[in-house]
Every structure is written in structure tokens, then in C-alpha cells.
Amino acid sequence: MKQQYDLIVAGGGMSGVAAAVAAGRKGLKVLLVEQSSMLGGLGTSGLMTMIMASNYWFYGIGKEIIDGLIAEGKARLIDDYPVKDYRRIPFDAESMKLALDEIVLKSGAELMLYTKIIGVEQENGCLTRLVLAGPTGNFSVEGKIFVDATGDAMLAFYAGEPIELGDESGNTQAPTMTAYYAGVDFERYEEFLKTYEDGPAIPKVNMIHDLIPKAVEDGVVSVEDLHHPGIFRISPCFNVGVMNAGHVYGADCLSPEGLTDATVKGRRMAAEYLNFYRKYIPGFEKAYLTNTGSYLGLRETRRVVGKYVTTFEDKSTYRKFDDAIMRFDGGAVSDVHASSPDKKAYQNYYNLFSQREGLREDDYATLPYRSLLPQNTKNLLIAGRCVSADRKVQGQIRIMGYCFMMGEAAGLAAALAIAENKLPGEINVSKLQVELKRNGVETR
Numbered sequence: 001m002k003q004q005y006d007l008i009v010a011g012g013g014m015s016g017v018a019a020a021v022a023a024g025r026k027g028l029k030v031l032l033v034e035q036s037s038m039l040g041g042l043g044t045s046g047l048m049t050m051i052m053a054s055n056y057w058f059y060g061i062g063k064e065i066i067d068g069l070i071a072e073g074k075a076r077l078i079d080d081y082p083v084k085d086y087r088r089i090p091f092d093a094e095s096m097k098l099a100l101d102e103i104v105l106k107s108g109a110e111l112m113l114y115t116k117i118i119g120v121e122q123e124n125g126c127l128t129r130l131v132l133a134g135p136t137g138n139f140s141v142e143g144k145i146f147v148d149a150t151g152d153a154m155l156a157f158y159a160g161e162p163i164e165l166g167d168e169s170g171n172t173q174a175p176t177m178t179a180y181y182a183g184v185d186f187e188r189y190e191e192f193l194k195t196y197e198d199g200p201a202i203p204k205v206n207m208i209h210d211l212i213p214k215a216v217e218d219g220v221v222s223v224e225d226l227h228h229p230g231i232f233r234i235s236p237c238f239n240v241g242v243m244n245a246g247h248v249y250g251a252d253c254l255s256p257e258g259l260t261d262a263t264v265k266g267r268r269m270a271a272e273y274l275n276f277y278r279k280y281i282p283g284f285e286k287a288y289l290t291n292t293g294s295y296l297g298l299r300e301t302r303r304v305v306g307k308y309v310t311t312f313e314d315k316s317t318y319r320k321f322d323d324a325i326m327r328f329d330g331g332a333v334s335d336v337h338a339s340s341p342d343k344k345a346y347q348n349y350y351n352l353f354s355q356r357e358g359l360r361e362d363d364y365a366t367l368p369y370r371s372l373l374p375q376n377t378k379n380l381l382i383a384g385r386c387v388s389a390d391r392k393v394q395g396q397i398r399i400m401g402y403c404f405m406m407g408e409a410a411g412l413a414a415a416l417a418i419a420e421n422k423l424p425g426e427i428n429v430s431k432l433q434v435e436l437k438r439n440g441v442e443t444r
Helices: 014-025 060-071 093-106 154-159 186-194 203-217 256-280 312-316 343-353 391-397 400-419 429-438
Strands: 004-010 030-033 050-054 086-090 110-112 116-123 126-134 137-148 163-165 176-182 230-233 241-247 288-292 302-304 324-328 365-368 380-382
Touching: 004 014, 004 400, 014 030, 014 060, 014 093, 014 400, 030 137, 050 060, 050 400, 060 093, 060 400, 086 230, 093 110, 116 154, 126 154, 137 154, 137 400, 154 302, 154 380, 176 256, 186 203, 203 256, 241 256, 256 288, 312 391, 324 400, 324 429, 380 400, 391 400, 400 429
Parallel strands: 004 030, 004 137, 030 110, 137 380
Antiparallel strands: 050 086, 116 126, 126 137, 163 302, 176 241, 176 288, 230 241, 324 365
């Protein structure tokens, strides 16, 4: 294996894959480092096997992958989902793993799984090496430019970049352990949901608000989670659904002790909710739990405080930046899950998520390139849920569709910098926008 690379991408989730592929296709020597046994992040190892993307602003490498899976019958578009801002695209997990392996390796990028980042080396304001741990022990690799697509901002953290964690008190959005339930009679379930059509919200939410308090009173469910996200059918051909089981409130998602505790609780909760559905909801009498995610479904940990922090005001006012690298849904709405089961916390979430007055379907906000650049480390780019944005913006753009596009922008920016012997902060962003447009990614 080469020990020196033009670009090293840390993290093999959707943003890391897109960064590696975009740069590899431009001829860079790219290394993609992932600590688990597979690419795709929470979309594969976390069993959240449903792409969440903007209903209007979803382009580039991510769309290329999804369109391929849809064409092969390995993914499908849910076109009648009640929340019109997003599209839901459930996919076959094994097919996605294969597709991600193939697109990365075909791009010319090298892939290193089972490899954990344990440190960095720096010189003159630049990263020079990643220190890694693998089955053969500790070693390091050298790069010219680096992309932090770890989700937890590990490279930025090791480099000493300023970061933010959660809200002003350090509380983060509660994570979820995703699970697969089989043996579900979805036709009966959908008929049952129709009995909740006359409530104040969509039928699924009305059902949860009616039944969860009763389940807590009956001792079936341990926590009254009014924001239980529910189940989504993966394919109309099969009786298997992906269950975004209840929230693990109060989780510490950055310490080994906290992650261990939350993961154990999350698995227990996935089993609890199987009992809940069996007891109260028609169609689940013969349902069974097949497996839970290998990784806990984290929504939020560190956010980098970069050259520019994209704000909720920017989003709410549909701001268009000159250095925009992608479009995303604007307006004063976001999906910031509560940190506690307190009813007031849930109501705050629901009010923000439901704030749809003045939304403009034909308009958009933009993410500036400066939000991919940290303040101090000159050869580092940030992509994915640790991007430099405030909490309410992160709540909107942490979904997989947007992560693909952020990663693609980072990979193309690295390619421009290498081609012109510049640092990422020195490139002509208009050239980057041309490259993104060529790949189908709309910017300004």
C-alpha cells in the first residue's frame, strides 16, 4: 500500500464515500479510512436503510447511486410520504454495501476498513499524517489534503479546532437504535392507521400519542416517548420494516462509557417496541425482531466552528451565498430531536418541525464553501453532520442526501487544490461551482 496520498478521507459514511469518489475520478491518489467493516455509515451498519433527501435539492454522486439501485429494483421512492419536504427512499442494505464498495474502488480510491483513527501529526498549520490503529498494530499514513467525514469531527478535534457540542448546555439530540422487524402484515397496519386520520397530526403521530402513554401505564414501554419515529416498509414485496425505535434520552455519545450504556439501552428499547406493536397494533401479532444496528444511530455530536458558521437565520431567509456549494430546504423549520422525554422538550421539537408558514417550495437556502473550512488547519475540509453550521441548520442537513453533496464538494475542492498546488482555502470557488454543476449539483 502507498503511504503517501493526495487526499485522505476519514470516515466511510455517505459524505466520505462521495468525497473519495469525486476526488478519485479526478485522478487523485485517495485513501478512504473507515473504522467498521463496511461503507455507508448509519445507512448500512446502523440499519437506517432509507435515504432521506430533499424532495427538491438532491443531486450528484448520491443520486447516481440511488438511481442505480432503484433501476435494479433494490431501492424504491416513497412518493406519498406525508411530509412533502423530504423524499424517503428505502433500500436493500446488502445491495447498498456492494454499490458503495464498487463506486469507491472504480473511482481509483484505495479503501482501508477495520482501521481506527487515533491521532494526527501537524506541521506549520497543516495536517501531515493520520495515526491509525488496525489489526497489525499502529501505523501512520501521509497526505497532502484531508477530509473529516467522521461525523464526530475526529480530525478537527485532534487538530485542536474549536468545536461545539449540542445545545448551550451540551445536550445532544437523543440517538436511536434502529432495528428490523419481519412478519408484519402491513396491509392490516395501514388500515389501522386510517382510524387515526382525523387527529391533529399525521395518522402515525396521532396513533403514537394515543397509544404510547397507555403502553407506559401498562408497563410495556419504559419511557413515554411521544416522538417515537415508527416503522417504514422496506419493500412492498416483503413483510420487513425498518424500525426507528424510541429515543435513548440523556445519552452521552462521545465517551466509551456513554456509548456503551446508550447502545445497550437502545437494543433493549428495540425489543420493548416489538412488544408494544404486538400488543396494541393490528398486523404485528406475528412480527419478530431480526436484528438491530451494529452502530447506534447518532444524530448529533461535535460541530466544527469553521471559517463561517451557517446560521438558522441564513436558512430561514433563504440566503444565497456567492461561494455556495449546495442548495438545501430553507424556511424556519428544522428537525432537531429532543434531548429528554420531557413533554415541553417534545413540544419545542414539534413546533420547530411544524413551522411551515411561509415555506417556499420553489426556493432554497445555500451552504457556503467556508462552512467546509476549519478556522486554523489549512489543508483540512469538513463534510457531513459535523460541518460548520449551527444546531438548527445541522438538524436539517445531517440527513444522508445532503451529506452526499457536502462530501462531493469537499472531494472536488481537494482535486482543484491539488491540480493548482493550492490549499483548500485558496481555490477559486467559482471553478468548484462549475465542477459541481458538471456533476449535476446545483449551487447558487
